[in-house]
Amino acid sequence: MTRVWVIAQGAFREAVRSKVFVNLLVLVGLMVLGGVIIDAGSIGDAGRLYHDIAHAAISISGSMVALFVGIQLVAADIERKTLHLLLARPVTRLELVVGKFLGLAGVLAVNTAIAALIYCLVALGGTTTALTLAGLVSILFLYFQFLVVGAISTMFSTLSGTTTAAVYSIALFTLGRLGGELTRMAERSSRDVFHQVAALARVAIPDLTRFDISPHVALPAVGTLGLAMLYALVWSLALLLLGAFAFSFRDLK
Amino acid sequence: MVISIRGLAKDFRVGVLGRRMAAVKDVSFDVLPNEVFGFIGPNGSGKSTTIHMLLGLVRPTRGGGTLLGHPLGALAARRQIGYLPELPNFYGYLKARELLEISGRLAGCDLGALRRVVPELLERVDLAGRGEDLLRTFSKGMLQRIGVAQALIGDPRLVILDEPMSGLDPLGRHIVRNVIIDLKARGRTVFFSSHIMPDIETLCDRVALIADGRTLRVASVEQLVRLGQERFEVQVRGQQLQPPAGIAGASWQGTVGDVGRVEVEGTAALQQVIDWGRSVGELLAVTPMRESLETVVVRAVATAADPAPKQERTP
Ligand SMILES: Nc1ncnc2c1ncn2[C@@H]1O[C@H](COP(=O)(O)OP(=O)(O)OP(=O)(O)O)[C@@H](O)[C@H]1O
Ligand SMILES: [Mg+2]
Numbered sequence: 001m002t003r004v005w006v007i008a009q010g011a012f013r014e015a016v017r018s019k020v021f022v023n024l025l026v027l028v029g030l031m032v033l034g035g036v037i038i039d040a041g042s043i044g045d046a047g048r049l050y051h052d053i054a055h056a057a058i059s060i061s062g063s064m065v066a067l068f069v070g071i072q073l074v075a076a077d078i079e080r081k082t083l084h085l086l087l088a089r090p091v092t093r094l095e096l097v098v099g100k101f102l103g104l105a106g107v108l109a110v111n112t113a114i115a116a117l118i119y120c121l122v123a124l125g126g127t128t129t130a131l132t133l134a135g136l137v138s139i140l141f142l143y144f145q146f147l148v149v150g151a152i153s154t155m156f157s158t159l160s161g162t163t164t165a166a167v168y169s170i171a172l173f174t175l176g177r178l179g180g181e182l183t184r185m186a187e188r189s190s191r192d193v194f195h196q197v198a199a200l201a202r203v204a205i206p207d208l209t210r211f212d213i214s215p216h217v218a219l220p221a222v223g224t225l226g227l228a229m230l231y232a233l234v235w236s237l238a239l240l241l242l243g244a245f246a247f248s249f250r251d252l253k
Numbered sequence: 254m255v256i257s258i259r260g261l262a263k264d265f266r267v268g269v270l271g272r273r274m275a276a277v278k279d280v281s282f283d284v285l286p287n288e289v290f291g292f293i294g295p296n297g298s299g300k301s302t303t304i305h306m307l308l309g310l311v312r313p314t315r316g317g318g319t320l321l322g323h324p325l326g327a328l329a330a331r332r333q334i335g336y337l338p339e340l341p342n343f344y345g346y347l348k349a350r351e352l353l354e355i356s357g358r359l360a361g362c363d364l365g366a367l368r369r370v371v372p373e374l375l376e377r378v379d380l381a382g383r384g385e386d387l388l389r390t391f392s393k394g395m396l397q398r399i400g401v402a403q404a405l406i407g408d409p410r411l412v413i414l415d416e417p418m419s420g421l422d423p424l425g426r427h428i429v430r431n432v433i434i435d436l437k438a439r440g441r442t443v444f445f446s447s448h449i450m451p452d453i454e455t456l457c458d459r460v461a462l463i464a465d466g467r468t469l470r471v472a473s474v475e476q477l478v479r480l481g482q483e484r485f486e487v488q489v490r491g492q493q494l495q496p497p498a499g500i501a502g503a504s505w506q507g508t509v510g511d512v513g514r515v516e517v518e519g520t521a522a523l524q525q526v527i528d529w530g531r532s533v534g535e536l537l538a539v540t541p542m543r544e545s546l547e548t549v550v551v552r553a554v555a556t557a558a559d560p561a562p563k564q565e566r567t568p
Contacts, residue, residue: 002358003358003359009355014344080342081342085341085403087309088308088310088331088334090328090332090361249312251265251305
């Protein structure tokens with residue numbers, strides 16, 4: 001356990017010091033600007049627009065961090081030969097993968113927390129942009145989405161080089177964002193093949209749209225929320241185990 | 254036995270087609286407790302790959318062995334090993350002190366002990382005062398030295414160093430030599446690869462010489478050098494000296510004034526040349542021509558790569 005923690009800490013520090021949080025500056029700018037303009041313009045349902053912009057901005061920034069830091073976690077470490085030091089120590093490959101992922105989860109937590117804080121401040125500062133509980137919960141669930149995206153990129157990072165890992169991670173992320181849509185379409189089709197494809201997609205592709213919670217309508221039932229959390233944890237764990245398993249066969253250069 | 258490997262081999266899959274490339278073909282040797290063991294061989298002969306297999310970083314295709322009594326790469330073995338990778342690269346955004354602390358905690362040291370040990374180690378590799386600097390600001394030689402320091406953390410029983418002297422200035426090399434001597438004095442075992450023959454000669458009890466993925470020799474430095482030491486120079490003074498005829502292994506080097514020189518290979522030929530010298534004039538000197546380890550290694554590798562001349566020599 002200490003070893004997992006030490007690796008997580010190291011990965012966290014490395015990511016933070018290599019300035020992953022600069023993306024937040026863009027985010028702050030976007031949200032403040034959005035808030036101010038919308039407040040001044042008051043076109044249509046101005047408050048609603050602010051929440052949508054903020055939600056999308058946080059979603060994109062967090063997913064980017066999850067994708068790009070995740071890809072670096074193992075693949076870049078192998079390419080730069082920095083992993084030799086860690087793996088020559090009494091550390092199992094599973095401990096390494098889990099530790100690295102926890103470091104990423106920490107980075108994502110800080111990133112999301114800061115983004116959420118700015119979101120709240122701007123919302124409270126505006127006159128038309130009221131802060132709702134649904135708004136806050138929607139950001140919490142974005143974090144669960146980031147965890148799954150981070151697990152996706154971490155898994156591909158254990159399998160291949162950074163470029164390949166990037167391609168596959170973005171592909172799976174995109175499929176995941178289409179999520180339910182694709183499977184629902186296939187299920188509505190009259191052809192049997194599509195039903196089978198849909199069934200396969202359901203187990204092979206994490207549905208990232210499950211974590212989309214509208215800041216505008218009433219919160220879903222607690223049970224639904226709990227299920228979404230569980231969904232995130234199970235998928236992350238499965239992806240990490242798969243990654244660690246494949247990684248245990250991989251040679252370092 | 255601290256390290257014992259037999260018939261270790263590794264094929265890498267390269268390219269899109271997964272073509273097999275033999276990086277290591279057949280490497281065997283034993284390293285005894287408290288030995289300083291040198292691992293030498295030309296570039297690309299498979300030293301680093303062999304070391305990676307010892308540590309479980311690379312899985313052997315064939316062969317195997319034990320490390321501190323455990324299977325290669327076993328966790329239990331890795332608990333007692335310090336390792337310096339070749340051309341070490343570190344997380345650039347960590348501080349030198351943090352790197353040592355992380356290494357130490359992974360090796361199982363507690364934080365209290367580390368507070369004491371880390372400054373000592375920094376001092377040891379002449380990096381005291383640089384502990385709070387990010388590793389990305391370090392020069393090549395400084396990285397090498399911090400790499401040596403992290404290999405020593407946790408006082409491991411076996412220290413494996415892949416080219417510890419590369420990129421170091423004379424002071425740095427001196428530091429690393431002393432580290433190795435000190436490890437030996439404290440009963441530890443050291444296994445290191447190097448291209449610097451004088452270091453091998455002065456530090457190692459025994460060496461394994463590999464070429465093209467195969468072990469050629471496992472011997473003490475003395476034995477290796479002695480193998481090549483069967484050469485002598487004989488000087489004879491006499492009037493109008495003629496080359497000695499009919500002695501296999503003697504080669505006439507010509508005369509300077511009235512002194513003639515003959516180079517002789519093998520003790521049998523030497524006796525004949527001495528007899529000849531006494532018969533034609535005055536025997537001035539018989540000098541063993543001590544070959545450097547470097548010459549011996551170069552010859553052994555060349556012979557292994559091209560076995561034809563060797564067959565000629567053996568009747
Ligand atoms: N990951 C890899 N994939 C394919 N081939 C490899 C890989 N690693 C090493 N090789 C090949 O294996 C052979 C042995 O390499 P290795 O690095 O073990 O040699 P070495 O003895 O350490 O050389 P040097 O003295 O230059 O460090 C080389 O021919 C190299 O090209
Ligand atoms: Mg090497």
